[in-house]
Structures are given as structure tokens and as C-alpha cells.
Amino acid sequence: MIQSLALAAITLLLLAGAIELWWGSALRLQQRKSLESIEQRLVTHQPAERRMQPPPLPGQRKRALLQSADGLLMRADLPPNRAIYAVIACFGLVLALLAWWRISSVLAMPLVLGLYSALVWLWLRRRIEKQQQKLLAQLPDFLDGMIRMTSVGNSLPMAFQTTTKSVAMPLRSLLDRTLSSMHAGADLDQALALATRPYHLEELSLLHAVLGIGMRVGGRSDHILQRMGDFMRDHAHARAELKAITSETRMSAWVLALLPVAVATFMTLVDPVFFKPMFYEPLGHKFLLVALVLELTGGLLLYRLAKSL
Template structure:
């Protein structure tokens, strides 16, 4: 029974990740179709071939060693194998200590699932924080590009000059863009390649505007100025919306995490109280029912928070 409980916990975690990916698939497909349509329109209007792939247009980028590199870039963490190994070793160590404290090794799968959820929430918090910082920095950067473009600089030169004064985390995206530009890649393609791991719609829109200016020409500085004003108004509106819905979202987080936190703390402080939950047949059934109710309640709270 306890093995079934551990397998059900792992399957529930995988299902939660699958639901998260499924909810975002529609928006990703819509953005992909919009980008493809814009690229076809630009190519037909300029009577040129579609843009070359990133490897053919410039210096080939180094392939990412791990699939977690893109996730760590969005979270503002160092890429590579060191951090995943450290997180895995920490999780195994904490799970073993918790199982030793409770008195049964069957508690390790449950503790590993709880640790994985905490790491996922920590990464999501860092990703959301960095995304807000980059969106907040974009209007000021675009204003600098417009000022430099209006005094006679070309758009790529204005982009390069303005990027040197931007702080992190947006500075990392712009630096990677300029490295690709110096290797021979067009500015819009370089920005698309550098911003791809971050999945920001604002950067994708800026890439389309820069591609229009490079291939067709025109007063792109006017469009960039309108983009800056729109992003500033959108950022202010999002701040107001977060302030209005902060109480509801915080209540959802507290109600969702409080049962798990209380169960873990009580099991560590008083192992004899939770030991029958892993050794007795009735205790395993109660623990399984509690896990199912917690997952169902967390799903409902997540839908409530996402609807705001």
C-alpha cells in the first residue's frame, strides 16, 4: 500500500507538470503562428528570401548541455550541471534525514515529492520576479534607443549604445544579442535567438519591429516610442492588478501549502504521532485520501488564482 502511495505521489507530480504545460500550449501556439505570419509578410513585401537559420546567419551557438539551462536562465541562475546536482543531493539528504527522524524509509518518497514541489515553487517565484524586472526595464531602454535614433544614429547603433547602460537582468539578453550581431547576424535574428529562453512577448514584439525596420525601412523610432509608452502603461496596470488581487492570491497560497507544512512539521517534531500513518493499513489509507484531497484542493485554488 505504501508503495502505491509513493507511486501515486510521483504520478501526481508529473500530472501537475503536464497540466501546467497543457494550459500554456494554446498561448505558445498562438504566438508561434503570429510570428510565422509576420515573417512571411515581411519576406513577401521586401521580395527577399526568408531569414536564414541562426546557425547559417552567424556564428553557431553552443548547444545547451542540459535541458534545465533554459529554465535556470529564466530564473536568473547559473547554467550547467552543478546546480541541478546540488539541488538533487540536498533533496536526497533532507528526505533521508526526514525518513530517519520519522522512523521509516517509506516516508522518503513523500518527502521527495514535497521537496520537489518546494523547488518548483522557488523556481517559479524567481522566474516571475525576473520577468517583471525585465518588463519594467524595457520602456527605459526603448526610450534611450529612440533618443539616439532621433539624433541621427542608425537603429542597430542606437540599440548597441543604449544597451550598454541597462542594468541586469535585461542587460544579459542585450549582451547576448550584441555578441551575435558582432558575429554577423542581423539585429532582429540576434534578439530572437537571445530572448528565446526567456519567453517574453515584449521581446518578441520588439524583434518583429526591428525586423521590419531592417528589411523594409521607415520610421521605426516612432513605433518603438509607441511600444515604450504601451509597455509602461501595461506595467502600471499589472502592478495595480497585482495589488488588488494580492489578498486572494495570498489566501490561495496559504490554504494550499498550510496542510503540507503542518504535516511535515508535526511528523518531524513528533515522529510517534505520524509513524502509524506509514506502518498501519488504516493510516496509509488516510494518508492516501489526504493526498488526493490536497491535490484536488490545490488544483481548485490554482484555477481560482489564475482566473483573476
């Protein structure tokens, strides 16, 4: 019964993830097509020898998952090293063993690990949102500095290098990685695209596309950068107003979704005798499975409600 319950819980988690991916696939497809069209226009202006890219090595494919994890830590403003992974894994293992010792049931381990994984994901997501807000808040001022440098006759790469010296963290780290790639021989747009790839921000993707077009086609790049800066400020102001208006609804959704899980976990750890029939009796297993299904369904619906605002 325990094995079937664990298998059913894993199946429900995978089903919830599949539904979320399916609902967001249309928006992601539209964004990917838009960025691909911009990249295609850039590629048409590149020489033939630059369009040819070497095939990926076998070792690079094996490290794809690790690179994705490193990119997640970079978006969360954490150092991408193995110590972070070890600390997160060890802390989760200690919590699972503590729950096993306290409740005296193996079934408590996957439940505690699932709750711990959800809390770690929420913590990382909160850090990622704060990091993105800081980056987007610094971008308009950085563009204003580039506009002042290009208006007096400097090229885009020279304006980029000069303006980077007056930028604070966390945008400074991203620009420093771009400069390192430029010193290694890459063009400005290619170096910026490589440095901003882990952050998954449309504004940064649009910036490196505009810089690439300005370097290869020419024109008044300062006018385009000025419009981009004004648009980013207006967009940030509108997003802040929308977030303030919908904050009460989103907070209510988080409280309603996490409160049953938090209360059940606290009561189980404080008084395990009270919940022992849920882990040892067949009827308790059924109740536990029903509660898990209801919690996942309600959490998914509340998540969709909060995300649609």
C-alpha cells in the same frame, strides 16, 4: 501497499500536470500562431540563402533537456552551471535521507522529495517573476534611448549598440549577448531573438520582430518604438494595479494550499511516533492516499482560482 501508494501519487501528479497543460493549451496556441505570423512576414523579406537552415545535429537533440534547464536558470537570474544542479540535488537527497532516518520508513522519502521539489519550483518561479519584472521595467527606458539615437539619423544597429552602454543589469546581460552575436555576423533581429529565447517574454519577441521589419522594410521605426514604450508602461501600470487588488486572494490561496502540508511535515519530523501508524498500518496507508488526493485536488483548484484573477 507502499509501491501502489507511490505509483498512485506519481499518477496523480502526472494527471494534475496534464490538466494544467490542457487548460493553458488554447492560450499558448494563440500566442504561438501570432508570433509565427510575424516571423513568416519577416522570412518573406529574407534572401533564399538565409531561409535555409542546417538540420540539427544528433548531439543537439540529446542536449535539449539540458538547454531547457539552463534556460530556466537564466530566467531565474542564476548562473547556468552544473554546480547549481548538484547543490539542489544533494540538498534534496540529504532531506530525504534525514526523513527516512527520522521516520524509519521508505515511504517518507518520496513524500519529502515531492515537497522539496514543490518548494524549489516555487523558489525558482519567484525569482523568474522578479527577473521578468526588472526586465520589463527597463525596456521602456531602453527604447527611449534608441528613439533619441534614431531621431538624429543613426541606424537601428548603431542606436542599439550605443544605447546598450547606458543600460544597467539585468537587461545589460541580455543586450551584451545580443551584441556578441552581432559581432559574430548575425543581424540585429536574429541576434536579439537568439539572446531572448530563454526568457519567454512576448515583449522581447515583439521587439525583435519590429526591429527586423524596420531593418528590412524601412519606415519610421522610431514612431513604432515610441508606441511600444508607451504601451509597455501602461501595461506595467495596469498589471501592478491588478496585482495589488488581487494580492489578498492569491496569498490566501497559497496559504490554504501549503499550510496542511507544512503542518503535517513539521509534526511528522518533530514527533514521528504520532504519525507512525500512517506509514506502517494498511488503514494509515489509505488515509495517507486520501489526504494526498484531497491535497492535490484542492491545490489545483486554488491554483486555477488564483491564476484566473
